[in-house]
Amino acid sequence: MVTALVTGANRGLGLGFIRQLLLRPQVKTIIGTSRSLPPDDILASLVGSNKGRIRRVILEDISDISSCANLAEQIKDISPNGVNLLINNAGYAHQPDRRPGVRETGLSFPSVAGAKDYETTWRINAFGPLLLTATLLDHGLLTLTRITTNYSTVNSEEEVAIAEVPVVVNISSRQASVGMAAEMFTGDGDPRDDLYFHHIYAASKVALSGVTLHLARTLRDRAIVGAIHPGFIKTEMGRLGADLTTDQSASHVLDVAFSWKTLKDSGQYVDYLGRRLPW
Ligand SMILES: NC(=O)c1ccc[n+]([C@@H]2O[C@H](COP(=O)([O-])OP(=O)(O)OC[C@H]3O[C@@H](n4cnc5c(N)ncnc54)[C@H](OP(=O)(O)O)[C@@H]3O)[C@@H](O)[C@H]2O)c1
Numbered sequence: 156m157v158t159a160l161v162t163g164a165n166r167g168l169g170l171g172f173i174r175q176l177l178l179r180p181q182v183k184t185i186i187g188t189s190r191s192l193p194p195d196d197i198l199a200s201l202v203g204s205n206k207g208r209i210r211r212v213i214l215e216d217i218s219d220i221s222s223c224a225n226l227a228e229q230i231k232d233i234s235p236n237g238v239n240l241l242i243n244n245a246g247y248a249h250q251p252d253r254r255p256g257v258r259e260t261g262l263s264f265p266s267v268a269g270a271k272d273y274e275t276t277w278r279i280n281a282f283g284p285l286l287l288t289a290t291l292l293d294h295g296l297l298t299l300t301r302i303t304t305n306y307s308t309v310n311s312e313e314e315v316a317i318a319e320v321p322v323v324v325n326i327s328s329r330q331a332s333v334g335m336a337a338e339m340f341t342g343d344g345d346p347r348d349d350l351y352f353h354h355i356y357a358a359s360k361v362a363l364s365g366v367t368l369h370l371a372r373t374l375r376d377r378a379i380v381g382a383i384h385p386g387f388i389k390t391e392m393g394r395l396g397a398d399l400t401t402d403q404s405a406s407h408v409l410d411v412a413f414s415w416k417t418l419k420d421s422g423q424y425v426d427y428l429g430r431r432l433p434w
Contacts, residue, residue, distance in 0.1 A: 160291075161176070171400070327384050
């Protein structure tokens with residue numbers, strides 16, 4: 156049985172994950188993080204109508220060491236054996252001021268304001284998933300389960316798969332693809348606008364790719380780690396012109412995550428339909 160942890164579960168895609176995890180019978184406990192616990196938001200009402208199966212916990216800031224440690228303590232109370240599906244979903248993209256007459260400058264053009272936004276965005280989108288994963292590992296909350304031996308005595312991949320390998324899904328973006336962004340400058344040197352268009356956000360997701368590969372490599376005997384582009388989704392970040400609803404995207408992403416069963420599946424960067432993307 157699966158215990159799933161979803162960060163940024165109070166709105167957007169995170170809330171879609173909570174609703175879609177509820178539809179999967181193999182998922183016993185769903186833990187959703189939120190930066191505060193208002194009594195009357197949608198996540199609170201889902202907790203109320205699915206007593207015991209969903210738990211709402213505080214993660215004030217995924218990029219802060221004590222916030223992550225505090226989350227680990229809350230998880231120990233709910234699920235002492237930890238989690239076997241971690242969805243690093245919480246993310247940030249600076250939203251330009253769209254009020255009529257306001258013309259925001261400075262962020263995309265190199266500037267101190269832009270550099271500060273790089274720092275914030277990288278901390279939340281790349282350092283945050285690394286820190287949270289490391290915190291869960293340190294607290295023994297992300298481990299192989301149903302196993303009576305220690306790692307060194309696990310002899311085959313099949314044995315590891317039977318032992319239930321924890322899965323870490325880093326929610327990435329198509330914009331993380333350096334391979335695709337490299338096409339931006341081919342030809343006459345006039346950059347294509349559809350690639351790497353939100354530079355700061357894109358660069359943070361490139362950094363998340365580095366984190367994903369680092370985790371996949373260092374955890375290769377104990378966890379499956381991968382990055383998934385969830386599509387262009389109708390959320391505050393993706394806006395209404397996007398292609399997918401949060402539930403459609405979450406359902407696809409979960410299909411991909413649940414198809415990852417053995418350590419051989421680690422180290423992938425795919426889209427929500429499981430199609431490989433160039434790193
Ligand atoms: N929407 C798209 O089209 C799209 C496309 C590709 C990838 N993605 C990725 O999908 C993920 C979810 O995106 P979304 O569209 O659902 O975004 P969203 O609607 O903006 O929601 C972001 C979530 O992250 C939480 N969060 C932000 N900063 C945090 C921090 N420092 N610590 C803890 N939680 C924090 C937010 O909490 P608050 O509610 O408290 O602010 C919220 O729950 C992100 O990783 C995003 O990069 C989205």
